[in-house]
Amino acid sequence: MLRLCIPCDSVARAVGADEVADSLLREAERRQLPIELLRTSSRGLYWLEPLLELEGPEGRLGFGPLTAADVPSVLDALAGNAGSHPLALGPVEEIPYLKSQQRLLFARAGITRPLSLEDYRARGGFEGLDRAIALGGEATVAAVLDSGLRGRGGAAFPAGIKWRTVREAGAGQKYVVCNADEGDSGTFADRMLMEGDPFLLIEGMAIAGLAVGASMGYVYVRSEYPDAIDTLNQALRIAREAGYLGANAGGSGRAFDLDVRVGAGAYICGEETALLDSLEGKRGTVRAKPPLPALQGLFGLPTLVHNVLTLASVPIILARGAQFYRDFGMGRSLGTMPFQLAGNIRHGGLVERAFGLTLRELVEGYGGGTASGRPLKAAQVGGPLGAWVPPAQFDTPLDYEAFAAMGAMLGHGGVVVADDSLDMARMARFALQFCAEESCGKCTPCRIGSTRGVEVVDRLIASTNAAAREEQAELLRDLCDTLQSGSLCALGGMTSYPVASALKHFPADFGLQTSEADQ
Amino acid sequence: MPDETLHLPLIHSVLEREKDTPGALLPILHAIQDGAGYIPDLAIAEIAHALNLSLAEVRGVISFYHDFRTTPPARHTLRLCRAESCQSMGAERLAAQLREQLELDDHGTSADGQISLRPVYCLGACACSPALELDGRLHARLTPEHLRDLVNGCLEEGSC
Numbered sequence: 001m002l003r004l005c006i007p008c009d010s011v012a013r014a015v016g017a018d019e020v021a022d023s024l025l026r027e028a029e030r031r032q033l034p035i036e037l038l039r040t041s042s043r044g045l046y047w048l049e050p051l052l053e054l055e056g057p058e059g060r061l062g063f064g065p066l067t068a069a070d071v072p073s074v075l076d077a078l079a080g081n082a083g084s085h086p087l088a089l090g091p092v093e094e095i096p097y098l099k100s101q102q103r104l105l106f107a108r109a110g111i112t113r114p115l116s117l118e119d120y121r122a123r124g125g126f127e128g129l130d131r132a133i134a135l136g137g138e139a140t141v142a143a144v145l146d147s148g149l150r151g152r153g154g155a156a157f158p159a160g161i162k163w164r165t166v167r168e169a170g171a172g173q174k175y176v177v178c179n180a181d182e183g184d185s186g187t188f189a190d191r192m193l194m195e196g197d198p199f200l201l202i203e204g205m206a207i208a209g210l211a212v213g214a215s216m217g218y219v220y221v222r223s224e225y226p227d228a229i230d231t232l233n234q235a236l237r238i239a240r241e242a243g244y245l246g247a248n249a250g251g252s253g254r255a256f257d258l259d260v261r262v263g264a265g266a267y268i269c270g271e272e273t274a275l276l277d278s279l280e281g282k283r284g285t286v287r288a289k290p291p292l293p294a295l296q297g298l299f300g301l302p303t304l305v306h307n308v309l310t311l312a313s314v315p316i317i318l319a320r321g322a323q324f325y326r327d328f329g330m331g332r333s334l335g336t337m338p339f340q341l342a343g344n345i346r347h348g349g350l351v352e353r354a355f356g357l358t359l360r361e362l363v364e365g366y367g368g369g370t371a372s373g374r375p376l377k378a379a380q381v382g383g384p385l386g387a388w389v390p391p392a393q394f395d396t397p398l399d400y401e402a403f404a405a406m407g408a409m410l411g412h413g414g415v416v417v418a419d420d421s422l423d424m425a426r427m428a429r430f431a432l433q434f435c436a437e438e439s440c441g442k443c444t445p446c447r448i449g450s451t452r453g454v455e456v457v458d459r460l461i462a463s464t465n466a467a468a469r470e471e472q473a474e475l476l477r478d479l480c481d482t483l484q485s486g487s488l489c490a491l492g493g494m495t496s497y498p499v500a501s502a503l504k505h506f507p508a509d510f511g512l513q514t515s516e517a518d519q
Numbered sequence: 520m521p522d523e524t525l526h527l528p529l530i531h532s533v534l535e536r537e538k539d540t541p542g543a544l545l546p547i548l549h550a551i552q553d554g555a556g557y558i559p560d561l562a563i564a565e566i567a568h569a570l571n572l573s574l575a576e577v578r579g580v581i582s583f584y585h586d587f588r589t590t591p592p593a594r595h596t597l598r599l600c601r602a603e604s605c606q607s608m609g610a611e612r613l614a615a616q617l618r619e620q621l622e623l624d625d626h627g628t629s630a631d632g633q634i635s636l637r638p639v640y641c642l643g644a645c646a647c648s649p650a651l652e653l654d655g656r657l658h659a660r661l662t663p664e665h666l667r668d669l670v671n672g673c674l675e676e677g678s679c
Contacts, residue, residue: 011644014659046646183641185602191643223586224642226655261542262549264584267640281544281570283583299541341646343607348646371608380603384640416645418607427603434640 002028002035002078003055007110009042009195010227011188016067017050023068024052027075041196043110044350045097053092053110054078062089097366102328103352104316104336105309106189108197115234117242120199126244128315132207133252135318140211141167144314146322148334152309153182153272154382154411154490156333156400159310165294166212169302176209176217177279177298179307181263182270183222184383186414189338189350190308194221194228197312198235199244202258204311206249207318209256212304217258220275223265232260267438271489272305274440285440286489309338309412330356333399341367343380343416360394363417374419378505380427382411384434385494387501388424408497424506429457431498435491445483446492453479453499460510469511476503523559526551530562534569543570544580548587557588593628593635595673598652601625601638604645613649613666614638620670634673 006012006021021037028035042049051064052074061082063074070087077085089095092110103109112119120126132140145160166174178201180190194201205217221229236258239245249256261279263269269278273287276298297303313335317325325335333355339362341348346368363369363379370376378388387408389396396402403410418427432453439446456479460472480496480503487493503510533550537543544566551562558581567577581587599617601610614625617636621629628635644650647659653669 010657011647011650011659014644014650014657015647044646049647183643185641186604186645187641188643188645224639224652227657261545263586264545264549265586265639266584278545279542281542281580282576283580342604343645343648345646348648350646384603414645416604416607418603422607427606430603430606438640 002033003038004035005038005040005053005055005060005110006050007042008039008114009049009192010225011046011191012042012049012051015049015065019068020050020052020066020071023071024075027071031075033075038113040112041109041114042192043092043098044106044192045095045110045347046349047347048089051089051092051110054082059091059093062092062095063087064089097347097349097351101352102336102354104325104328105193105200105312105338106197106350106352107316108200109192109350110196112197114196114198114231115238117199117238120197124316124319125199126203126250126315128318129203129207129244129250131318132210133250137167137211137213140207140318143317143322144211147317147325148322148329148332149310149313149317149325150333150400151306152313152337152412153179153307154385154409154494156410159306162294162304162306163208163212165292166214166302166304169295171213173216173301174212174214175298175301175303176205176212176214177272177276177303177305178205178217178219178311179270179272179275179305180219180221180225180228181275182307182383182412183224183267184270184385184412184414186342186380186416187340187383187412188342189340189413191225191228192350193308193312194225195231198232199239200312200315201232201308202235202239202244204314205258206244206256207314208304208306208311210249210252210254212302214302214304215255215257217256218261218279218298219258220261220263220269220279222263222270229260229262236260266440267434268440268489268491271491273489276303276305283440285442286491288488307412328354330354330397330399331401333401337398337410337413339398339413339415341415341417344370344372344419344422345417346371355399356397358395358397359389359415360391362398362415363394367415367417370417370419372419372421374421377418377420377422378424379418380416380498381414382409382497383414384431385409385490385497386411386414387497388418388427388505389501390505407501409494424502424509425457425461425511426509428499428502428510429454429461431495431502432457435495439491443486443488443492445486446488446495449479449483449486449492450495453483453495457510463511466513473503473507473510473512523561526555526559526562527565529554530559530565534565538569544572544577545584548581552587557591560589593632595634595654596637597634597670597673598637598639598642600640600642600644600648600650602640602645604641605649608648610649613651613661613663616663616666617670620667629674631674634670
């Protein structure tokens with residue numbers, strides 16, 4: 001019996017994994033070859049998807065990227081010398097892209113079946129929850145504090161301080177809310193994790209709920225991820241039946257349950273206070289802080305809000321200890337971060353590494369440069385509100401503070417690569433247009449400034465004389481300052497990042513002669 | 520416009536099931552849209568009554584979110600990703616191709632009512648850009664030829 005694995009991840013399927021699986025089953029039946037086909041999560045080596053793996057005595061052998069038409073020849077090779085096939089990749093764990101990673105969050109990626117509790121437990125699943133229950137709430141919060149874990153969204157706020165605030169916020173009903181609506185372009189780690197390892201998120205939320213004294217949690221998922229929603233719902237049912245959720249969550253003697261809520265296509269709901277309004281059944285309008293959600297959050301009650309990657313980091317901190325986690329990273333950026341390589345890149349995929357490797361190692365080392373083979377122009381780090389970083393700054397280490405120091409941010413760890421054909425003036429206009437479309441409308445700089453910004457960029461591009469262009473450029477810089485310092489939340493505040501960085505590093509795209517040195 | 524009263528049983532059963540759920544409005548709107556294909560106008564008063572909200576509050580929520588629609592959808596919905604990752608891999612050229620082939624702007628419905636176009640900002644397929652979603656199914660590493668085949672598939676199916 002041959003044991004074969006193919007991902008059921010939605011992007012692996014979007015590039016043909018189902019067709020390869022169907023073809024395998026049909027071809028094996030025709031040959032009367034007994035096979036067992038497991039649908040696992042994806043390794044996140046997306047340029048190799050659909051990636052077929054054969055389980056053997058020396059680990060798993062990979063073949064990819066496959067099409068259905070490759071299946072007969074792969075089966076021929078499996079009968080003889082597997083390594084002789086042109087798409088054979090050898091042992092998957094030895095592929096340098098994967099081998100050099102430090103996978104804590106994505107340790108099970110591509111190995112386990114997403115909805116198999118047995119697979120999850122066989123690879124350390126629920127050890128963190130058991131440990132948290134044995135330690136009790138106070139020691140659990142202390143472990144999260146000691147680990148140095150910071151929110152993996154954008155603000156990088158120390159997670160343990162939030163936990164302590166919610167825990168100490170009086171008795172009564174409290175909530176844990178998972179912000180799974182961070183829909184930044186170029187990021188897909190949340191989607192992979194929810195589709196591929198849903199019990200990890202459930203475990204992290206259960207640990208959080210028991211530690212801060214919340215009996216109810218919500219996962220607010222963006223509607224653009226239907227497979228993740230479906231998988232999470234099934235996983236919740238399985239976890240509840242197995243006793244990890246419910247009246248006696250994980251055998252703790254205390255109640256904790258979870259519900260999945262589906263967003264409705266509003267980017268602003270990835271902002272934590274807008275998300276809370278949306279969960280309450282309102283328009284997703286940003287709230288002024290204070291009061292902090294930790295004290296007055298969902299329905300006005302103390303609420304712990306974290307994104308997917310933050311909550312999913314918790315089980316391993318509990319299972320292996322705070323010190324184990326602290327040993328990864330640099331400075332105050334501790335632990336690992338799943339960086340996501342996307343856009344015009346040869347080897348797009350997920351790279352989980354400790355903070356501190358450089359953007360160049362990521363883009364040129366792992367990513368292998370542009371997919372088009374044309375010269376690299378820039379990489380946008382941290383989603384649509386992140387700065388465009390020119391290659392001259394690629395030696396900056398991926399660390400929250402180092403990126404902030406150059407007017408950029410790590411955000412959710414997404415890296416979108418562009419070649420020299422991408423027009424940065426267009427991208428600046430797009431960022432402002434996006435802000436105008438997605439603004440919740442509550443504060444003036446974001447609501448009106450974004451629309452005026454689009455007009456300024458249009459005038460700037462259309463201007464025919466240098467003095468007029470420089471005047472519009474000055475107006476745009478000024479508008480960026482206003483957006484950055486006058487907006488209520490990150491949407492308005494950080495839209496200035498892609499605009500100002502494009503203007504600063506690529507003035508020629510705007511028809512400006514000024515070089516960086518002149519500014 | 521179809522007879523909206525046909526949707527009343529659905530609306531009532533959704534409200535009966537969900538009205539006591541905390542923050543019920545979004546789950547209710549999703550359930551009605553999943554069942555009816557859109558939010559019928561007559562649902563608004565029913566929802567407002569069940570949740571003790573004003574009509575303006577319900578309408579305000581519906582119009583705030585991009586996903587909710589108040590008219591029946593075309594037979595096929597094609598959502599092309601227009602975010603940065605897909606843009607850097609030629610999504611704008613694909614959008615132009617769609618506009619030309621279907622004689623539509625980015626938000627329109629084809630004259631025969633077969634295909635609606637909608638932009639979307641990230642489907643999470645960024646490592647395999649450009650990507651689109653057609654009737655709930657994700658397609659990635661799109662090429663102009665692949666896109667033309669998908670659209671032609673929708674159009675041909677409608678003609679028979």
